[in-house]
Amino acid sequence: MNIFWEIVIGTFAIGILALVHELGHFGAAKLSGIAVEELSVGFGPIIYKKKIGETVYKIGALPILGYAKIKGMEDNFDAPDGYYSKGFWARFFTIFMGPGMNFILAILIFAFVFSIFGNPFVPSTRIGGVIENYPAYEAGIKTGDKVISINNQEIRQWSDILNIVHSSNGSPLKIVVERNGKDLTFTVKPKKDPNSGSWVVGIYPSGKKYPFITAMWEGTVWTGKLLYKMTVSLPVLFTRKGVSSVVGPVGIIAMTGQAASGGFLNLLWFVAFISIALGFTNLLPIPALDGSWIVLLLWEAITRKKIPPEKQMSIQGTGFLILLGLMAVFTVHDILRLMGK
Helix, strand or coil: CCHHHHHHHHHHHHHHHHHHHHHHHHHHHHHCCCCEEEEEEEEEEEEEEEEECCEEEEEEEEEEEEEEEECCCCCCCCCCCCHHHCCHHHHHHHHHHHHHHHHHHHHHHHHHHHHHCCEEEEEEEEEEEECCCCHHHHHCCCCCCEEEEECCEECCCHHHHHHHHHCCCCCCEEEEEEECCEEEEEEECCEECCCCCCEECCEEEEEECCCHHHHHHHHHHHHHHHHHHHHHCHHHHHCHHHHHHCCCHHHHHHHHHHHHHCCHHHHHHHHHHHHHHHHHHHCCCCCCCHHHHHHHHHHHHHHCCCCCHHHHHHHHHHHHHHHHHHHHHHHHHHHHHHCCC
């Protein structure tokens, strides 16, 4: 895949993640009775604009970010259908569902992968690939075959196959596989792998597939594990190594495009990870991010004291300017890194 298509795919994928995030805010606000004045996908010059009901829908020329303008958050603070006129849970739901939708998208992607392609980290006894010019390939074993037994030993999990093959000392193995409902028997003589020194036959497993409901649960577990890892790794961001590893929009687009060059499945894994990272980052208590709005809400709930909307806007506005500056710095850093400087 050439760099042009990597950029196109990367930009499209990031645009989808931004749209999902803003749709989370948009849908939650509508359900909570809070008006949404604008919903924009992308920034820069407006290439499409249409008002439907109370909301103006826009598409910007740069499809990498977006925003949902919630009524009453930036002005008109006393509007009866505005943000500050609603209770704690309505406002919390509206703010949280931006990142929440990113987590839900990741769960759905994982569920799709686990139910269609299988979980590559939980190998099944079905063969996911056969390496050319290796013993299994030469014997006639094919991708999709399910290993039933080896030398009359029943195979229950992939590790059973590895144990038998690795301990074979090169002796021929009678491998029984199931193919299209029929049992087929092959004689395979393992050979030593020049890199690992282990006896191998040249097969690798497919991931374990789940029914969709089970896959949804597994996707939820995976998303939770990744969120936990991001949380415990947060202190690293405040080190020199952590700061140097941070990437901006340009870097993320480039990485997404590179992931796409590794195939559709590789792209799905990466997009799910970025979706979780986007949701996690937005929940950080940094002014202008969703996390800071939640902190202000929690402060009001705990102290029972209202924070004046003007003061909240001042905090968020200052944070937004700082974020724009950081984004510019990270973008320059991304470009220099991509140029190899």
